[in-house]
Amino acid sequence: MDVFNQLVQHSKKISHFNHLAAICGWDQAAVMPAGGAQARSEAMAQLSVHIHSLHTQPQLAEWFDKAQNEPLDDEQKATLRELKRHWQQANVLPEALVQAKSLAGSKCEHAWRTQRKNNDWIGFEKNWAEVVTLSQQEAQIRADATGLTPYDAMLDLYEPGTTTQSLDAVFSDVKTWLPTLIDQVIEKQRAEEIIMPTGHYPAEKQKALGLEVMKLLQFDFEHGRLDESVHPFCGGVPTDVRITTRYNESEFIQSLMGIVHETGHARYEQGLPKHLAGTPAGEARSMGIHESQSLFFEMQMGRSEPFIEHLATLAARYFSGSEDKVFAQANFQKIYTRAEKGFIRVDADELTYPAHVILRYEIERDLINGHIKHTDVPELWDHKMQAYLGLSTQGNNQNGCMQDIHWTDGAFGYFPSYTLGAMYAAQFMAAMKKTVDVDATIRSGDLSPIFTWLADNIWRKGSLLTTDELVKQATGDVLNAQYFQEHLKNRYL
Amino acid sequence: MDVFNQLVQHSKKISHFNHLAAICGWDQAAVMPAGGAQARSEAMAQLSVHIHSLHTQPQLAEWFDKAQNEPLDDEQKATLRELKRHWQQANVLPEALVQAKSLAGSKCEHAWRTQRKNNDWIGFEKNWAEVVTLSQQEAQIRADATGLTPYDAMLDLYEPGTTTQSLDAVFSDVKTWLPTLIDQVIEKQRAEEIIMPTGHYPAEKQKALGLEVMKLLQFDFEHGRLDESVHPFCGGVPTDVRITTRYNESEFIQSLMGIVHETGHARYEQGLPKHLAGTPAGEARSMGIHESQSLFFEMQMGRSEPFIEHLATLAARYFSGSEDKVFAQANFQKIYTRAEKGFIRVDADELTYPAHVILRYEIERDLINGHIKHTDVPELWDHKMQAYLGLSTQGNNQNGCMQDIHWTDGAFGYFPSYTLGAMYAAQFMAAMKKTVDVDATIRSGDLSPIFTWLADNIWRKGSLLTTDELVKQATGDVLNAQYFQEHLKNRYL
Numbered sequence: 009m010d011v012f013n014q015l016v017q018h019s020k021k022i023s024h025f026n027h028l029a030a031i032c033g034w035d036q037a038a039v040m041p042a043g044g045a046q047a048r049s050e051a052m053a054q055l056s057v058h059i060h061s062l063h064t065q066p067q068l069a070e071w072f073d074k075a076q077n078e079p080l081d082d083e084q085k086a087t088l089r090e091l092k093r094h095w096q097q098a099n100v101l102p103e104a105l106v107q108a109k110s111l112a113g114s115k116c117e118h119a120w121r122t123q124r125k126n127n128d129w130i131g132f133e134k135n136w137a138e139v140v141t142l143s144q145q146e147a148q149i150r151a152d153a154t155g156l157t158p159y160d161a162m163l164d165l166y167e168p169g170t171t172t173q174s175l176d177a178v179f180s181d182v183k184t185w186l187p188t189l190i191d192q193v194i195e196k197q198r199a200e201e202i203i204m205p206t207g208h209y210p211a212e213k214q215k216a217l218g219l220e221v222m223k224l225l226q227f228d229f230e231h232g233r234l235d236e237s238v239h240p241f242c243g244g245v246p247t248d249v250r251i252t253t254r255y256n257e258s259e260f261i262q263s264l265m266g267i268v269h270e271t272g273h274a275r276y277e278q279g280l281p282k283h284l285a286g287t288p289a290g291e292a293r294s295m296g297i298h299e300s301q302s303l304f305f306e307m308q309m310g311r312s313e314p315f316i317e318h319l320a321t322l323a324a325r326y327f328s329g330s331e332d333k334v335f336a337q338a339n340f341q342k343i344y345t346r347a348e349k350g351f352i353r354v355d356a357d358e359l360t361y362p363a364h365v366i367l368r369y370e371i372e373r374d375l376i377n378g379h380i381k382h383t384d385v386p387e388l389w390d391h392k393m394q395a396y397l398g399l400s401t402q403g404n405n406q407n408g409c410m411q412d413i414h415w416t417d418g419a420f421g422y423f424p425s426y427t428l429g430a431m432y433a434a435q436f437m438a439a440m441k442k443t444v445d446v447d448a449t450i451r452s453g454d455l456s457p458i459f460t461w462l463a464d465n466i467w468r469k470g471s472l473l474t475t476d477e478l479v480k481q482a483t484g485d486v487l488n489a490q491y492f493q494e495h496l497k498n499r500y501l
Numbered sequence: 502m503d504v505f506n507q508l509v510q511h512s513k514k515i516s517h518f519n520h521l522a523a524i525c526g527w528d529q530a531a532v533m534p535a536g537g538a539q540a541r542s543e544a545m546a547q548l549s550v551h552i553h554s555l556h557t558q559p560q561l562a563e564w565f566d567k568a569q570n571e572p573l574d575d576e577q578k579a580t581l582r583e584l585k586r587h588w589q590q591a592n593v594l595p596e597a598l599v600q601a602k603s604l605a606g607s608k609c610e611h612a613w614r615t616q617r618k619n620n621d622w623i624g625f626e627k628n629w630a631e632v633v634t635l636s637q638q639e640a641q642i643r644a645d646a647t648g649l650t651p652y653d654a655m656l657d658l659y660e661p662g663t664t665t666q667s668l669d670a671v672f673s674d675v676k677t678w679l680p681t682l683i684d685q686v687i688e689k690q691r692a693e694e695i696i697m698p699t700g701h702y703p704a705e706k707q708k709a710l711g712l713e714v715m716k717l718l719q720f721d722f723e724h725g726r727l728d729e730s731v732h733p734f735c736g737g738v739p740t741d742v743r744i745t746t747r748y749n750e751s752e753f754i755q756s757l758m759g760i761v762h763e764t765g766h767a768r769y770e771q772g773l774p775k776h777l778a779g780t781p782a783g784e785a786r787s788m789g790i791h792e793s794q795s796l797f798f799e800m801q802m803g804r805s806e807p808f809i810e811h812l813a814t815l816a817a818r819y820f821s822g823s824e825d826k827v828f829a830q831a832n833f834q835k836i837y838t839r840a841e842k843g844f845i846r847v848d849a850d851e852l853t854y855p856a857h858v859i860l861r862y863e864i865e866r867d868l869i870n871g872h873i874k875h876t877d878v879p880e881l882w883d884h885k886m887q888a889y890l891g892l893s894t895q896g897n898n899q900n901g902c903m904q905d906i907h908w909t910d911g912a913f914g915y916f917p918s919y920t921l922g923a924m925y926a927a928q929f930m931a932a933m934k935k936t937v938d939v940d941a942t943i944r945s946g947d948l949s950p951i952f953t954w955l956a957d958n959i960w961r962k963g964s965l966l967t968t969d970e971l972v973k974q975a976t977g978d979v980l981n982a983q984y985f986q987e988h989l990k991n992r993y994l
Contacts, residue, residue: 024547027540028521031528039532043723044741047520047778054517058551230536248537285540 011074012084015091018071020286022062027245029055034250037237060106063098083289086472090288097165100153101146109142113417120416127406129386136416140375140382143418147376159376162421166295167428169474172373175424178431178489179366185493187396190359193347193500202342204259205334209327211236211255217326218253218267224318225271225305226459228278240266242273242302246285249274260327261343264319265306272305273298275459279467290470293478295422297466299429300436307358307430308437309458311499314450316340345499349397351407358430359500362492363396365427368412372420385409432479434492436466439483504567505577508584511564513779515555520738522548527743530730553599556591576782579965583781590658593646594639602635606910613909620899622879629909633868633875636911640869652869655914659788660921662968665866668917671924671982672859678986680889683852686840686993695835696826697752704729704748710819711746711760717811718764718798719952721771733759735766735795739778742767753816754836758799765798766791768952772960783963786971788915790959792922793929800851800923801930802951804992807943809833838992842890844900851923852993855985856889858920861905865913878902925972927985929959932976 029052036048072092080088116135123132147158154161160171218234232249244250251270253263276292284290292298309315317337324335333339347357353364371388374380380388389409390401401408409415414422440446440461449457465482473481480486522545529541565585573581609628616625636655643654653664711727725742737743744763746756769785777783785791802808810830817828826832840850846857864881867873873881882902883894894901902908907915933939933954942950958975966974973979 021547024544025551027544028525028548031525031541032521035524035528039726041723041726041741043721044738047738047740048524051517051520054514055521058518228536230534233532233534245537245540247540248534 009078009080009084011071012078012080012088015068015071015075016087016287018062018065018068019091019288022059023286025055025059025062029059030243030245031248031250034235034243034252037239037241037243038235038250038252060098063095068095068099083284083472087284087287087289090291090471093168094288096153097150101149105142105145105149109139109146109418112138112142117413117416120410120413124406124410127404127410129405129410132405132410132416133383137382139416139418143420144376144378146418147420157377159373159421162376163424164421166422166425167475168294169476170294170296170424170428174487175369175373178487179369179427181489182362182427182493183366183396186362187398189493189496189500190347190349190363190397193359194349196501197342197347200342200346202346203333203336203339204343205261205327206258207327207329209255209257209260211257213326214255214257214260214263217260217322218264220322221264221267221319222271224322224453224455225268225275226455227271227274231278232274234267240270242270242277244277246277246280246282246290249277260323264323265310265344268310269302269306272302275305275462276301276467279459279463281468281470281472284470284472289472293466293469293471293473294475295425296428296432297475297478299425300432301429301462301466303429303433304436304462308433308495309446309450309455311341311344311358312447312450313337313341314447316344318450318453347500349399351393351399351401351404352411359496360397362427362430365423367392367396368423371409372415372423376420428487431487431489431492434495435479435483435485435488436462437495438491439465439485502571502573502577504564505571505573505581508561508564508568509580509780511555511558511561512584512781515552516779518548518552518555522552523736523738524741524743527728527736527745530732530734530736531728531743531745553591556588561588561592576777576965580777580780580782583784583964586661587781589646590643594642598635598638598642602632602639602911605631605635610906610909613903613906617899617903620897620903622898622903625898625903626876630875632909632911636913637869637871639911640913650870652866652914655869656917657914659915659918660968661787663787663789663917663921667980668862668866671980672862672920674982675855675920675986676859676889679855680891682986682989682993683840683842683856683890686852687842689994690835690840693835693839695839696829696832697836698754698820698827699751700820700822702748702750702753702820704750706819707748707750707753707756710753710815711757713815714757714760714812715764717815717946717948718761718768719948720764720767724771725767727760733763735763735770737770739770739773739775739783742770753820757812757816758803758837761803762795762799765795768798768955769794769960772952772956774961774963774965777963777965782965786959786962786964786966787968788918789921789925790968790971792918793925794922794955794959796922796926797929797955801926801988802939802943802948804834804837804851805940805943806830806834807940809837811943811946840993842892844886844892844894844897845904852989853890855920855923858916860885860889861916864902865908865916869913921980924980924982924985927988928972928976928978928981929955930988931984932958932978 032048032052036045036052040048072095075088112135116139119135120132144158147162150156150161150164151158154164156164157172163170163172215234222234231247232244232251235250235252236254237252238254240253242249242251251267251274253266253270255263276298280292281290320335320337320340324332328335345358347359349360350356353361356364367389370392371380371385375382375385386401386405386409393399393401393408437446440458444457444461446458449455466478469478476486525541525545529538529545533541565588568581605628609632612628613625637651640651640655643649643657644651647654647657649657650665656663656665708727715727724740725737725744728743728745729747730745731747733746735742735744744760744767746759746763748756769791773785774783813828813830813833817825821828838851840852842853843849846854849857860882863885864873864878868875868878879894879898879902886892886894886901930939933951937950937954939951942948959971962971969979
């Protein structure tokens with residue numbers, strides 16, 4: 009076990025530097041004054057170079073060879089598997105490609121910020137061509153190293169073990185029922201009367217309300233904080249998880265549920281296995297499983313009737329006055345379950361969101377596998393938006409294929425995580441309900457049994473299991489979109 | 502200039518990691534939840550090891566040899582001088598001694614937190630013996646390397662160029678007039694009536710007031726912030742200076758002037774030469790010069806009549822109500838210039854503070870040079886306190902030689918900086934008054950001419966000049982305690 013232990017020590021060393029990167033990254037987003045940006049980004053770049061050099065030290069190849077022959081228990085084997093996966097991912101790409109992609113991505117993203125506003129596809133396409141080419145090269149190299157197809161090799165970065173085959177099966181099933189379901193729900197909601205908040209909601213009060221909801225969700229304030237940033241996120245490290253939100257003082261609806269979402273991410277981080285801290289086995293399983301926790305909090309639990317009742321009661325305590333009808337439980341429920349077809353993924357509701365993701369998945373899969381050209385994307389996008397949501401993006405690329413930052417940076421393979429997360433969340437809830445009376449638990453105000461289930465089945469597993477094993481052990485079933493479909497029907501029909 | 506440039510690049514690399522250390526250090530003190538401490542201190546320790554390894558890379562010795570023979574301009578020569586000084590300081594000590602001292606210091610400091618409360622000299626003395634021995638070893642090694650005496654070699658870490666000889670001269674002069682002056686002032690102030698604030702002063706309002714004072718002091722909020730921490734400090738990096746204060750809601754006097762003090766440190770940092778950023782030549786000259794800027798703000802400018810008038814007016818705007826007499830300019834002046842003999846250095850006023858420092862200087866000088874034993878310290882302390890301030894600390898070591906953290910950590914040589922700072926500040930003010938009508942400038946509310954003088958004569962010089970050169974160029978005189986004496990007499994008699 010000597011060499012295995014050397015690998016673990018080396019991993020802990022890397023994790024210390026990752027810790028500093030996470031805290032300084034949070035600082036950059038949440039508190040740093042604008043004038044600090046240049047020096048900070050130089051310092052962060054230097055840190056990245058250092059972390060990369062630790063990941064690629066030449067002696068590691070030999071260490072991995074030797075460690076494989078050492079007598080290891082199951083947990084150590086899983087740790088070695090994850091250590092090796094990270095090491096391979098960091099080492100497979102030639103340095104020149106990493107740099108070229110980073111440069112092309114920065115250039116494309118920088119110009120995109122203006123081009124999107126101007127709906128300038130022609131300008132965007134020129135920069136993006138390079139990002140796509142370099143991403144295809146990356147995918148091919150990763151494919152050669154892993155024996156996967158190029159797109160699956162990219163998927164593996166975010167969702168290890170997930171394949172085009174499984175996604176095709178799941179998503180094509182969703183496509184058979186989702187468009188119809190969306191239409192039915194929108195029709196059903198047409199006559200609903202919703203009273204939206206119209207008052208002034210000071211940020212300070214919204215923060216106090218948010219903190220109370222975090223308490224209800226048993227966020228551990230000894231190991232984390234709530235702050236503000238333009239783009240809400242969950243950062244920091246497991247012993248010190250930093251979540252952020254943004255406050256719009258003309259409404260409180262978004263930041264309130266945003267906090268519930270980020271608290272889901274945070275509790276996963278806070279619940280990771282402490283004895284594995286500093287090794288990848290002690291980290292979150294995947295982007296999809298991470299999102300399953302935030303969406304479990306936000307969608308499964310957060311939009312359930314008893315939880316909405318808590319939110320309505322708490323919000324009323326802070327804000328009710330002249331507009332008491334806003335804070336009626338039924339009205340809150342309507343606000344938080346309103347379905348609408350729209351162009352923009354980040355504004356989409358629970359019901360229409362998967363359509364946005366499936367569209368992106370189908371396009372990026374074919375693009376990375378070289379079956380389509382990047383110039384085909386606007387037309388394909390328009391075509392698919394019409395098919396899935398009945399909206400055309402013809403000549404409206406700023407609200408079509410140019411809307412997301414992911415592709416400008418070359419983060420192909422990331423999008424499926426969002427909808428995988430929603431599906432896992434539904435599947436976890438269905439499994440949990442076999443042993444926990446979830447609604448009664450939420451109603452009681454002590455949500456511990458829910459968190460105990462999540463901790464036992466997901467949080468404390470870290471990355472010891474593969475995603476498939478994790479889901480199977482927790483739910484008795486592999487990924488199955490059926491649970492998600494049933495959840496949507498129950499809630500929306 | 503090739504090798505010189507390599508040295509500069511290497512220095513910039515180190516400064517990037519120092520940047521991360523500074524920001525994470527600020528985070529630790531100002532925002533980190535308690536539960537994050539363990540993992541953070543491990544990450545910070547790892548970073549220290551890395552920074553140390555950069556400082557001690559073997560090729561540097563050769564680089565310094567070569568760079569010395571390259572054609573360099575004056576600024577480059579000064580940069581090389583400072584680079585070499587830092588390099589020598591980092592390399593002269595054997596690793597084992599650094600570690601032993603760090604361990605002994607941590608152990609001593611940790612126990613001291615309880616021992617001080619319990620007035621447990623016997624317990625403290627046992628741990629401290631080790632710290633003193635290791636500090637003496639450190640001083641001897643540094644002395645051998647520099648040709649200085651052991652204590653001068655320690656002084657050189659904080660006040661490069663300052664010697665026992667010059668300090669002895671300056672401080673023995675102060676001792677001839679300070680005790681008498683203190684007695685005279687206390688006698689004069691005896692009949693004064695001071696109205697202390699007795700209301701409730703919410704932290705939030707104190708912060709708003711503090712921010713307004715920082716604006717008056719032209720703190721650059723694009724490159725810095727004000728936050729809270731238990732022990733106020735000025736941290737961060739020159740492009741992003743983080744100052745902190747603490748609020749006591751039963752008074753606002755302390756935090757208000759504390760903010761003025763830290764703003765002095767901050768403006769020095771913000772005003773350092775940008776083109777030298779990342780090299781020691783672009784850093785603050787010394788601890789004493791740093792303190793001269795905070796004390797220039799807090800004492801020279803901050804307690805001047807026109808500035809006190811601003812403070813009183815601003816504070817009244819936030820807090821006046823039932824206790825208007827508190828906010829009279831004359832009352833504020835009395836509050837902020839009250840002299841009192843006390844045991845505790847950090848609570849001491851402008852007038853008595855030097856007595857605390859001189860006492861410590863004389864003891865640590867003799868201790869590090871091996872002329873006294875650490876067990877002699879309590880008696881010496883008592884003896885000197887009686888001589889300088891007429892107070893006995895017999896049997897009261899918790900308020901005597903055990904009161905400061907500095908010695909528990911082995912930071913011998915640091916204390917003189919405080920009083921050097923006060924003296925430099927007085928000397929700078931006297932020089933400034935030759936060309937700037939300081940009182941009228943402050944009264945006008947636009948303090949720019951004052952800051953222009955400080956920027957031109959101190960801030961923008963970084964460490965290009967030695968301390969002596971800096972003071973000479975700025976004031977036409979080397980360090981001269983006369984200015985400080987005159988300042989005290991003018992203000993207090």
